[in-house]
Amino acid sequence: MPDTLIEAQSVGRRYPQGGVSIAAVASATFRLHAGDRVALVGRSGSGKSTLLHLMAGLDVPTSGAVTWPALGTAETLLPEKISLVFQAPSLLEPLTVSENVALPLLMAKATCDIHRAVADALTTFGLENLARKLPEQLSGGQMQRVAMARAIVGNPNVILADEPTGQLDGPTGRALLDALLAHLAGTQTALVIATHDPAVAERMERMWQMERGTLIETVNPVEDI
Template sequence: MAEPLVKATALARAYQRGAVSVTALAPVSFRIERGDRVGLIGPSGSGKTTLLNLVAGLDQPSSGWIAWPALGESAVPRPRFIGAAFQARSLIPTLSCGENVELPLALLDEAADAPRRALEALEAFGVADLADKLPGEVSGGQAQRVALARAIITGPSLLLADEPTGQLDSLSGASTLDSLGDWLDRTGAALLLATHDPTVSGRMKAIWRLDHGVVQIAKRKTS
């Protein structure tokens, strides 16, 4: 049996606010396998972003543990193996959209072929024409699609996305999800996606519901 991309046991995160401990994520155990498409749903403040940050290795758990068995145990395997597109604007304002997408390749010393690969990633989400524009010159929805292009450029095994269609109209959102689905089908990568939109979560193979930091993991869809 192949090792999972991510394995967590009793993973939890709490924050101190003065003398009060606030639970952002109650203990939860899970696995993410290759090809999984998991939707994280729940109201704002329910713990979706906290969980994404823990899976990305951007935050440390208060208790429990998390590992990336198929991606390497010694350190969090980014940016080659985990791609992330978060809800907040994350594009560097002084770089063009194309240069933003190239950035992960520069961090991996793969800059020689970066412009071509960046253009291909942008084309995958229908925003190749924005390559020379600065982030301040594009809409929020366009910036989200550029961020998705940057997240996939290294060919990650796991993609994390926080409300990736939140600033798109229904038609553009559906098109973006179609493009994302095509990329997942081609690569076999896994997806962990946070959303408020039932139309988006309905396209996932499994649903994890979060409420006040408590995760309920639904059965995987068979189709």
């Protein structure tokens, strides 16, 4: 059996909202294994972003538990072992594209050739010509591609991408996904993409459906593992 990278047991996350508390995620139970390719689908507000943040250890459940059996504790996950691509723009404004992409390697004190690794990550997403640009000089779609390059540069165990094609037109979104899946082909990196685009979801091997905070379908439920 492949390594269990992320395990969620009855995980819930409630937020106070207008004097009551709402369940952004309600009792989700699942495992993510090395090599998994998962589409996390559901309407806006169904809890996808909240679930990704819990999986990354960036947020703490209000009930249940998330563990990372093959990866370690929450404090050690980002950015080396888990790359989280945020839904909102997350590039650092004063840094060039190259410097933004280099960040995970610098934070991890990587011993590899950083220039080469950054160049390779940029090439993967066709960004070579933007290396010296600042984020403010990029379109929304270009920023999303830079964020993806930053997510792959350190060869993490898990990539959690929150609506990575949300700013892109159909062909550009497909090209980004093609590039990502080609890059990951044959690797054990697990990939979870939150999306409400069926064309993206159908490219993945498994589908997790969120509906008002409930993970209602996993193709590969825990009982069957």
